[in-house]
Amino acid sequence: MFKSALERVLISVMVFLLLLTILGCSDGARTNTLSGSSNLKVTVKVPKKDTDEATDKIEEEFTVKKVEVSIVNRNNSNDKDSETKEIKGSSSSVSLNFNDLSRGSTYELDIAVKDEDGYIVYEDNDKSTTINGDDNLLTVSFGEEDLTDAKGLVIKLSNLISEVKSGKVFLTPSNGLKTDINIDNKVARFNEISANKYLLEIDLFDSDNNSIYEKTVSDLKILPGRVTQIEYDLAKEKVVNTTWLSTVAPKAPTGLTALATESGILLNWEDNSTNYMIYRGSDKSSKTPLEESTNNYYKDRTAMAGDTYYYWVKAIDKAGLNSELSTKVSATAIPSKYDGVKLHFKDSDAQKAPQIYTWYLNEQEEKIELSGSLEDMETMKSEDNDWYVAEFPEIRNINIIFVSGDGRKFEDLHRRENEWWYQEGRWYSYNPDKPAKPEIEFDLEPGSYDSETQLEISISGEDIIETSARFNNQDISLNISGEDVDKTTVLLGDYLKENESGELSVTVVNDIATITKTARFTIGDTDNKKDNTNRDFTFHFKNNNKKVPNIYLWQGKDEAKIEPTGVWPGTPMLEEEDGWYSYSLIDIEVEELNAKINWDSGDTGNIMGIEAGEWWYKDGKFVSKPEIIIDTPAGTYLGTKSITLSIKDNGDKIIDLICEFNGKRIDIVDKADIRLADYLENEETGRLTITASNQIGTVSREVTFTRQDRN
Structure with missing residues (x-):
């Protein structure tokens, strides 16, 4: 009986433990149901062609082909996934499945719809969803309002006649979308534009701003996600070629600086593209396009004296693709040196002098006229080169109307205290007819001097951006202090040895031009040479093998043979820049030499009969400056x-x-x-x-x- 009782106890314990195990497993299963993994189905719908959903706009010009969806856990960047699926046949939707997602977590989604050429035509980077149940559904529908913007429009003009001096391009429908034509490059560019079908209007003007060409092109198709480039033939009056370009945009410019000068605010930045668009704003957030530049510097000559401006720059590559904006910089325009407002007006073809009407409002909002009335305007005074002037001392703000000699009105103009020039619809803080290009002067003529002779280098020009100087392959530090004329004095003997010749080259850059001046000087008394057969030789060689070459020089043969560089293979040449090497000889008592440049793996062959002088040799032939x-x-x-x-x-x-x-x-x-x-x-x-x-x-x-x- 005891045995039976013991068995009953053991059986009861086993049953109890089994129940605990079952209950534990049940609790575990429930817990997993609440906090385990789940699934997400993302359905993407796009407008379907040839149905009521499709529009009569740009959607008919491309075919959607593929949908890419990426997801990432908002609280765990390692919890991420991506899927790609093609849209087949006439279907207008596609579904993508994501499994094993963390229940209770919020996922952010990036959705991109691409066309048959791989361009993104619809995009949504703002979607998010929280995973709750076992199966989660998310539907994203795109319509015409969701088209991605075009990356730009580039208009190339062919057969542009020489009479054209300026031009504009307008796009409709748009909100005042227009741009200037770069006449030098024969290109107009829109950098920010919606995908759409447009009417394109081209207006061209002569030097007097008279319209000499006006044409409208219909059905211009600007597709999303890419740069549209068209070639418009002015002679044929039609678009002759349309291409679409890739979308790898350049990086935003770096190193942007702003410097206030007397003639405007000078911007500089690191060069990383072919074109740049400069933006300006009166505060930290507002910005409008100011001008496009092909240089990595720009001067804002329209900045009002005493005002603070903010600047940004975008890089634009050859395809017209735009970078993001650079970081902003600011500068305050230098206050005017003129006590009042002085106005210059250009009127080239007038039969009589232009007139001017000016006024301002006083503290009581009363209109104070400064130059007659609208019925009896003041005649401007004549200056040189078709310029006319009017002065208003001690005036701080002024409203202006110019009336040219042939009756054209230039209204709604305003200037603050400073001296201003107005030409062809644009203000300048300097006379645009007289740009201050850099000037370089040497106080010595090229020739021979003794080693104690001093040479003075003078540099002048408005707002010098960059200078460089080399004398006999040695750098010279130039004195640039901002004075009207900056002077640097060097001692010839510091750069040249006795009976040595060397070239001095000085380059100066401002935002108007780059100027270089060169001269050759020699240390030595030419009157005391033994005879007039002494010669200087300088030989430059471009070595594409990137190895230091030797130069072997000789004249004559056998016992009369002269070897000024020693026996074969001669002596190493001196390294210059960009793969060039040089070697110089002074006062060799022969009229010509033979040369053979050699290196580890080859040589130039014999170069016979080289006369005295300076020579450059490249790709098997002599070359020289232009x-x-x-x-x-x-x-x-x-x-x-x-x-x-x-x-x-x-x-x-x-x-x-x-x-x-x-x-x-x-x-x-x-x-x-x-x-x-x-x-x-x-x-x-x-x-x-x-x-x-x-x-x-x-x-x-x-x-x-x-x-x-x-x-």
């Missing part, structure tokens, strides 16, 4: 005079060419014929300036001409 040819000497000529300009690269490709006449740019590749009347008025004098550069160096020529027509 040559500028102007076929007409300085002087006075009729306006019908034709002048031929020629540029020779002399074996090395031209990398920079600037040609200007009387402040007007001249487009030239190898040769150009210009007419004096296109650049000078009768009895006007102007300067023709050409600067050309290749890897060998930079040369400049300036010639002054005067136009004098017969009476």
Whole structure:
């Protein structure tokens, strides 16, 4: 009996333990049901073509092909997933499934719909959902209002006639969407634009702002998620080519600085693209496009004296893609040196002097007229070069109406205390007809001097941005203090040895031009040389193998053989820049030498009969600095005079060419014929300036001409 009782106890304990186990398992299963994993089904719907859902707008111009969805746990960045699915056939929706998501967590979603070319046409980065039950559903529907913006519109103009001096492009429907045409580059660009179908209007103007061309192009298709680039042929009056470009945008510019100068606020930033758009605002948040620039610097000459401005810059690549905005900078425009308001107005073709009407409101909001009345305006005083002036001393703010000599009105103008110039609808804080290009002067003529001779380098120009100077391959630190003329004095003997020659090269840059001047100097008394057969040789060699070459020089043979660089393989050349090497000999008593440049894996072969002088040798041939040819000497000529300009690269490709006449740019590749009347008025004098550069160096020529027509 005892045994049976013991068995009953054991059986009872086992049953109790079994119940506990079952209960424990049940609790565990319930807990897992509350806090375990779950699923999410994301359904993405897009407008369907050829149905009532589709619109008559841009959606008909592309086909959606693929949906990409990425999710990430808001509180655990490692808990993430992504799925991609194609939209097949005529379907207008697709579903993507995400499993094993953390119940009770909120997930953020990035949704991108791409077309057949891989461009994002719909996008939503603001969706989120909280995972609650076993199966969670989320539906995202896109419509025409959800189209991604276009990355830009680039309009290239072909067959642009020379009479065109400015132009604008308008897009409709839009909210005042317009942009200026860059006449030099024959390009107009919209950097921020909605995907849509537009009417495109092109307006072109001559130098007097008269309209000489107006054309509207219908059905211009600006697709989402990409840059649209069109070529418009002005002669054929139609779009002849349309392409769509990729969407890898440049990085935002860095290193932006703002410096207030007397002629405006100068901006500088690190160069990382081909074009830039400058934005300006009167506070930290508001910003409007100011101007596009191809340089990594810009001067805001319209800043009002004493006002503070904020600036941002976007980089724009060749395809027209925009970066994000740079960080902002600010500067306060320097207060005016003129006590009042002084106004200059350009009126080129007037038969009589222009008139001006000005007024301001006093503290009692009363209108105070300064220059007559609207019925009896003040006549402006004549200055040089078709400029007219009116002065209003001790006035701080002024409202202005200009009336040109031919009756055109320029209204709704306003200026504050300072001196201002108004030309072709734009204000300047300087005379735009007289840009202050840099100037470089040496007080010594090229030639031979003793080692104690001092050379003075003078630099002038408005708002110098950058300077550099090298003398005989040694850097010179230039004194730039902001004075009207900055001077630096060097001792020739610090850079040249006795009987040594070297080139001095100085470059100065401001936001108007880059100017380089070179000269060659020698230390030594030429009158005391043994005879006139002594020669200087300098040999430059471009080595594409990136190894230091040797130069072997010789003249004659056998016992009469001269080897100024020693026996074969000669002596190592000195490294310069960009793969160039050089070697110089002074006062060799021969008229010519033979050379053979050699390195570990090869040589140039024999280069025979090199005369005294400075030589550059590259790719098996001699090359030299560019040559500028102007076929007409300085002087006075009729306006019908034709002048031929020629540029020779002399074996090395031209990398920079600037040609200007009387402040007007001249487009030239190898040769150009210009007419004096296109650049000078009768009895006007102007300067023709050409600067050309290749890897060998930079040369400049300036010639002054005067136009004098017969009476």
